[in-house]
Amino acid sequence: MQDSTSTYTLAEDLQAPMAPKKSKIRESWNMLRANRLAFMGLAIFLTFFIIAVLGLFLTSGTHPIFDPSMVRLQEKLRPPLSKPRVEILTPEQIPRLGMYLFGTDDLGRDVFSRMLQGAWVSLTVGFVAVGISVLIGIFMGGLAGYYGNAFVRSGHIVSLSLAIVAGICLYLNLQLFFLCSITASAVAFYLYVKKTPGFYLPVMSIDTLIMRIVDIMLCFPSFFLILTVVALLPASMYNIMIVIGLTSWMGAARFVRAEFLALREQDFVMAAKALGLRDLRIIFRHMMPNAIGPVLVSATIGIASAILTEAGLSFLGFGVPPPHATWGNILSDGKRFIFDAPWLTFIPGIAILIVVLAFNLFGEGLRDILNPRLRERSL
Amino acid sequence: MLSFIGRSIVQKTVTLFFVSIVSFLIIHLAPGKPSQVNPLNPKFTPELVERFRKAFHLDEPLYDQYLYFYRDLFTGKIVSWKDNRPVLQKIWERFLNSLPLFIVGTLLTWTLSFPLGIRSAIYRGGVYDRTVTFFSYLLISIPGFFFAYVLIIFVVTRFHVPVIGMETFGLGDASWPPMVMDRVWHLLLPSVLGATGGIAVLSRYVRSQMLEVERQEYIRTAVAKGLHPDQVHYKHALRNALLPFVTMFGLILPGLIGGSVIIESIFSWPGMGRMAYEAILARDYPVILTVNFVSAVLVLAGTFISDILYMVADPRIRL
Numbered sequence: 001m002q003d004s005t006s007t008y009t010l011a012e013d014l015q016a017p018m019a020p021k022k023s024k025i026r027e028s029w030n031m032l033r034a035n036r037l038a039f040m041g042l043a044i045f046l047t048f049f050i051i052a053v054l055g056l057f058l059t060s061g062t063h064p065i066f067d068p069s070m071v072r073l074q075e076k077l078r079p080p081l082s083k084p085r086v087e088i089l090t091p092e093q094i095p096r097l098g099m100y101l102f103g104t105d106d107l108g109r110d111v112f113s114r115m116l117q118g119a120w121v122s123l124t125v126g127f128v129a130v131g132i133s134v135l136i137g138i139f140m141g142g143l144a145g146y147y148g149n150a151f152v153r154s155g156h157i158v159s160l161s162l163a164i165v166a167g168i169c170l171y172l173n174l175q176l177f178f179l180c181s182i183t184a185s186a187v188a189f190y191l192y193v194k195k196t197p198g199f200y201l202p203v204m205s206i207d208t209l210i211m212r213i214v215d216i217m218l219c220f221p222s223f224f225l226i227l228t229v230v231a232l233l234p235a236s237m238y239n240i241m242i243v244i245g246l247t248s249w250m251g252a253a254r255f256v257r258a259e260f261l262a263l264r265e266q267d268f269v270m271a272a273k274a275l276g277l278r279d280l281r282i283i284f285r286h287m288m289p290n291a292i293g294p295v296l297v298s299a300t301i302g303i304a305s306a307i308l309t310e311a312g313l314s315f316l317g318f319g320v321p322p323p324h325a326t327w328g329n330i331l332s333d334g335k336r337f338i339f340d341a342p343w344l345t346f347i348p349g350i351a352i353l354i355v356v357l358a359f360n361l362f363g364e365g366l367r368d369i370l371n372p373r374l375r376e377r378s379l
Numbered sequence: 380m381l382s383f384i385g386r387s388i389v390q391k392t393v394t395l396f397f398v399s400i401v402s403f404l405i406i407h408l409a410p411g412k413p414s415q416v417n418p419l420n421p422k423f424t425p426e427l428v429e430r431f432r433k434a435f436h437l438d439e440p441l442y443d444q445y446l447y448f449y450r451d452l453f454t455g456k457i458v459s460w461k462d463n464r465p466v467l468q469k470i471w472e473r474f475l476n477s478l479p480l481f482i483v484g485t486l487l488t489w490t491l492s493f494p495l496g497i498r499s500a501i502y503r504g505g506v507y508d509r510t511v512t513f514f515s516y517l518l519i520s521i522p523g524f525f526f527a528y529v530l531i532i533f534v535v536t537r538f539h540v541p542v543i544g545m546e547t548f549g550l551g552d553a554s555w556p557p558m559v560m561d562r563v564w565h566l567l568l569p570s571v572l573g574a575t576g577g578i579a580v581l582s583r584y585v586r587s588q589m590l591e592v593e594r595q596e597y598i599r600t601a602v603a604k605g606l607h608p609d610q611v612h613y614k615h616a617l618r619n620a621l622l623p624f625v626t627m628f629g630l631i632l633p634g635l636i637g638g639s640v641i642i643e644s645i646f647s648w649p650g651m652g653r654m655a656y657e658a659i660l661a662r663d664y665p666v667i668l669t670v671n672f673v674s675a676v677l678v679l680a681g682t683f684i685s686d687i688l689y690m691v692a693d694p695r696i697r698l
Binding site for chain 1: 395405521641
């Protein structure tokens with residue numbers, strides 16, 4: 001009798017839902033909804049994304065709908081919301097909206113169109129620069145965290161430095177030296193593979209090497225370094241993205257390394273190894289999803305600071321070259337008219353502020369959501 | 380302790396050596412040559428360029444240039460390409476100009492962020508906390524140059540005080556009170572701007588440290604045995620929350636030479652940042668490299684000092 005009831009309840013239990021079925025994403029979404037500031041940040045970010053993509057289409061092409069480079073010298077420094085004086089404009093000079101929504105600048109260009117064009121620059125600089133830095137950071141941090149105990153051997157160093165010498169020779173057009181050093185490099189690598197004593201000395205662990213590289217990179221004053229490199233290279237948007245990316249990967253590398261060091265010792269990684277999975281699969285399929293949280297947070301905040309850096313560079317005159325509008329250079333051009341045409345300062349300034357604020361708030365919210373330890377507890 | 384100091388000095392010297400190589404390579408492998416800064420200038424004849432190249436060893440291989448540069452740097456003979464003045468002397472003059480900004484900015488940061496952070500940790504979740512949180516995000520996110528112009532418009536239209544430069548031009552023989560006030564007005568805006576970001580970040584950090592400590596059990600014990608809340612917060616909690624900030628004294632050292640490029644160029648402040656910016660524009664390699672080197676030394680010295688301070692302050696840490 002007793003037996004049958006217990007089986008009955010067991011069957012019942014199996015039928016009934018065991019626990020509230022909430023996926024992880026659903027749970028995170030609810031927590032994001034609860035965090036009002038972070039939710040606002042996400043909403044602004046999505047709006048900004050849509051505006052930037054729309055702006056790219058509306059302002060590019062030979063006959064754009066909103067022409068950011070249309071010069072109307074007779075209509076310069078008109079305040080926001082002012083009506084165009086139709087009688088002195090040719091038909092194609094009349095702004096599409098029937099008014100200058102954000103006013104015009106000192107050449108009579110429509111600030112609204114220029115802001116639209118600039119949105120795309122801010123967006124791509126933010127995302128591409130952070131993308132580069134996160135990729136490098138994951139690579140370096142993953143290497144240090146997962147293979148950290150392996151050694152860099154003397155053969156590696158000899159072979160690599162000979163290869164670098166070969167590269168320099170190629171750059172300086174010294175063919176003979178190039179051939180010599182590239183052969184020497186290959187020979188050194190061969191000796192290393194054969195474990196010849198002199199070429200198989202452990203010098204330092206990979207972890208030490210990478211963390212020393214991080215230390216070296218952290219010694220450079222970052223904005224000054226970016227400014228130097230951008231000033232020396234030819235002005236272009238891509239150089240700026242690459243330089244910002246190359247100088248800001250250290251944080252991501254440290255986070256990934258720390259997470260990997262902890263994850264490496266966990267049982268599920270051991271189990272994955274015991275199953276004979278390849279290293280790459282363990283790293284990307286099993287460890288990375290657990291380590292990505294802090295990286296995502298720092299990436300979101302990194303986008304905010306990359307946008308600020310780009311605006312700062314544009315402001316100093318090292319940004320995207322002139323005919324193209326960015327928020328930084330609209331502001332920089334407008335500073336001469338700060339008392340006569342304050343909208344040239346305030347509109348781009350407030351736009352940058354709102355977008356950067358949105359990314360910062362969203363990033364902080366993400367940190368609270370992804371890190372259960374930081375959740376608000378009733379004390 | 381002694382072995383730690385020895386080890387870390389060796390390690391930091393090695394790091395510094397690599398920094399010197401990397402910064403040298405970055406500058407010299409970038410496209411464009413300093414001898415071609417102004418190719419359209421008719422005074423820049425090929426002979427002159429040749430003489431210039433010879434005088435500054437630009438015709439020699441890169442590793443020789445490296446050795447020449449750092450020999451000159453350490454013997455103090457390094458001169459600017461732009462005006463032939465000793466670089467170290469130039470940097471020292473500009474450093475003295477930047478110093479007041481740095482001191483006032485740091486004082487503002489450290490005196491304002493602690494009360495803000497502590498109070499918002501004690502009243503967490505309340506109106507005060509939320510207001511401070513929002514404003515600190517606002518200050519972190521505002522572009523410095525935009526904020527600078529907002530403040531300039533405000534001060535100039537409201538108080539009718541000129542704020543560009545270090546002092547008002549042509550105030551030569553005024554009596555000292557207006558003179559001092561003039562200096563203070565000129566100092567105020569740039570240092571407030573320099574401090575805003577710091578205040579926002581530091582007060583958030585103070586808040587999270589305080590929250591962390593207030594969660595501990597000894598705080599609960601202190602509350603439970605009926606101590607006055609002030610005593611719990613400011614004696615039991617604050618003392619322990621302060622520990623990480625001891626180390627930050629070391630980390631403000633690099634700020635000495637940093638000097639904000641953007642703020643100094645907006646306010647025409649003849650400080651370090653401006654000098655570095657002008658050196659970059661003129662491709663004045665010795666100045667750029669020296670600034671870079673000195674700031675790397677300061678970063679390393681800062682981390683070293685903060686490690687030592689941490690060991691002194693927290694007996695649990697043994698490196």
